[in-house]
Amino acid sequence: MQEEIINKVANSALEVFDLEDYYPNGIRTQLDISQWLYEGFLLKEKDFREALKNQDWSQYENHYVAINCSTDAIIPAWATILVTVYLAPFAKKVVTGTLEDLNTALYQEILQTIDYSIYQDKSVILKGCSKKPVPESAYVIAIQKLQHYAKSIMYGEACSAVPLFKKGK
Numbered sequence: 829m830q831e832e833i834i835n836k837v838a839n840s841a842l843e844v845f846d847l848e849d850y851y852p853n854g855i856r857t858q859l860d861i862s863q864w865l866y867e868g869f870l871l872k873e874k875d876f877r878e879a880l881k882n883q884d885w886s887q888y889e890n891h892y893v894a895i896n897c898s899t900d901a902i903i904p905a906w907a908t909i910l911v912t913v914y915l916a917p918f919a920k921k922v923v924t925g926t927l928e929d930l931n932t933a934l935y936q937e938i939l940q941t942i943d944y945s946i947y948q949d950k951s952v953i954l955k956g957c958s959k960k961p962v963p964e965s966a967y968v969i970a971i972q973k974l975q976h977y978a979k980s981i982m983y984g985e986a987c988s989a990v991p992l993f994k995k996g997k
Contacts, residue, residue: 842986843947846955847962847970850938854892854920856927861897861907869901876907885914893919894930928963935966939973947977954992956984 862868864879895911897903908924915922923933952974954967967983974981975993982989 841951843950843952844955844986845947845952845970845974846958847935847966848955848958848960850935850942851958851960851962852892852934852938854890856930857888857891857893858927859888859893859895859911859915861895861903861911862899862901865897865899865901868899871901871903871907877910880910880914883914885918888915888918891919892930892934893922894927895922895924896926928961931961931963932965935963936969939966939969942973944973944977947974949977949979951980952978952982953986953989954981954983 864871864876866872866875893915895908895915912922921930921934923930954970954974971981971992978993979995980991981993982991984990
């Protein structure tokens with residue numbers, strides 16, 4: 829007679845906090861300012877403004893957009909702000925930096941809205957593996973929030989979790 833296999837992890841009191849559950853769906857776009865610079869390096873204000881005016885901004889409808897410059901050009905602050913003026917009516921969100929910076933900004937907003945009190949005095953696993961690009965900074969934000977409530981916090985998967993925090997008595 830074969831013994832029944834019992835899933836001890838599923839039957840445990842562990843709560844899983846999966847940042848992937850909070851990942852905002854939507855298209856993420858990296859927008860490179862250097863495309864509007866003379867030879868990718870020099871900002872000629874008149875030409876820059878004209879290029880922005882002639883750009884089809886509707887292509888960024890409902891996108892999350894990260895604005896950066898891929899060259900070593902020195903860009904005045906107003907240039908990025910002006911690009912944002914054109915993007916704002918179409919994009920869901922605009923940030924300066926990389927796509928990771930964009931995901932960080934999105935998670936910063938989302939993680940501020942969660943009610944962490946549901947984890948009061950519970951053992952929590954901060955799920956580590958994800959199929960979506962969850963930035964490391966999101967884990968840093970989440971652990972700070974969870975620490976106020978959780979009895980203990982581990983990182984990873986239930987079968988191989990790394991202990992991170994245990995509330996003192």
